[in-house]
Amino acid sequence: MKIAILPGDGIGPEIVAQAVKVLNVLGEPFELETAPVGGAGYAAHGHPLPEGTLALAKAADAVLFGAVGDYQYDNLERSLRPEQAILGLRKQLGLFANLRPAILYPELAGASTLKPEVVSGLDILIIRELTGDIYFGQPRGVRECPDGPFKGQREGYDTMRYAEGEIRRIAHVAFQAAQKRDKRLTSVDKANVLETFQFWKDIVIDVHKEYPDVALEHMYVDNAAMQLVRAPKKFDVIVTGNMFGDILSDAAAMLTGSIGMLPSASLDASNKGLYEPSHGSAPDIAGKGIANPLATILSAAMMLRFSLNKPEQADRIENAVKAVLAQGLRTADIYEAGTTKVGTEEMGNAVVKALV
C-alpha cells in the first residue's frame, strides 16, 4: 500500500514527521513516498502543486498531508500561492466530502475555553462539502463596479454556486454517516438570504426522503455558530457547504481543547482520501518544536480506517493518543497546570511508545 506524504509548510513537516514515525512502527508494509507541496513545492519546482506531487497523490492509495501556507508567498499571483496546492488536490482528486470529527477527550475538558460541563462527552461530526461553493465558483476577480453608488470603482467579486448533484452526493454522505451514529443531522445554510443555500436546503429535504430513520433539522449558519458554543452536544452530524464548514470547524476545534486536536478526512466517492489536520501551517509557531502533532496522528488513524481498511491499526493509534493524554502529556496549546508540557517530538515519541 502506497501512502503519499506531503508535509508542506510551516509546522507541516514537524507534525507530519510524528505521524510518519507512528505509521512506521505499526508493522505494516506501507510504502511511504514524500513530495514537496505548497510553498515548499513552489520553492523546489516553481509551482505549489508540482506535477510530480500531483502524480504521486493520484497514484497513491492515500495521501497524508500536513499544511500549506507561508506569508513570504502571499504576494504571488493567486495561482502560485501555497493554498492553491490543497485546493488543487481536493479538486483534482475529487475529494468532495470532508469529515471533521470534533471529539473531546475527557482529559482535555479543562483545556477547552468553554466550561467543562458544556463540552464534556462531546462527539460531533462536521461534514463539509469540499470542492464547490464560493471557494471554487467562477467568475471571480477584481473588475470595474458596473452599477450602484460605487459605479466605476474597482470591486472584488466571487461566485457562490452549488450544482444539484454536488448537494445530493454530500447529503447522501451525511445521512449515511448519521445512520451510523445518533441518527440526527443538522443541515447548516443561509437560506434566508442566499439563493444557493435555499437550493441546498430544498435538495437536502428531497434526499431526506431516502433516509426516514434520520431526524433532519435545518439551521442558519449564524445561529449554528452560536449554538456550537452554547450547547455543542445538541449536535450529532452537521452537514454544510465549503465556506461555512471551514469556519464552523475552526470554531468547533476549540470545543476539543485546541485546533491541534482536530483531524480530518477528505474523501472521494470510492473512499480514496487525503488526510490532514484541520488547522493550517501555523507560521507563528513554526520551527519552535511546540506544535501539537495529535491532529495529524489522528488523521493518520482516519486514513487507516477509511482508505486502507485497517480499522484495528486505527484503533491502536487512537488508543495510544488516549494513553498519552491520560499520562498527562500536553503540548503548549492544551497545557494546563498539573500536566507535563512536552514538545512536538516528545509527543510523537510518547504516542509511538504507547502503541500496544
Ligand SMILES: NC(=O)C1=CN([C@@H]2O[C@H](COP(=O)(O)OP(=O)(O)OC[C@H]3O[C@@H](n4cnc5c(N)ncnc54)[C@H](O)[C@@H]3O)[C@@H](O)[C@H]2O)C=CC1
Ligand atoms: N489545509 C491547509 O493547509 C490550511 C492552510 N492554512 C494556511 O495556514 C497559514 C496560517 O493560517 P492561520 O489562519 O494562522 O491558521 P492556522 O490554523 O495555521 O493557525 C491558527 C492558530 O492556531 C495555532 N495552531 C494551529 N495548529 C496548531 C497546532 N498543531 N498546535 C498548536 N497550535 C496550532 C497557530 O499557532 C495559530 O495561533 C495561512 O497561510 C493559511 O492560508 C490555513 C488553514 C488550512
Ligand SMILES: CC(C)CC(=O)C(=O)O
Ligand atoms: C486553504 C484553505 C481553504 C484551507 C482551510 O482553511 C481548510 O481547509 O480548513
Ligand SMILES: [Mg+2]
Ligand atoms: Mg480552515
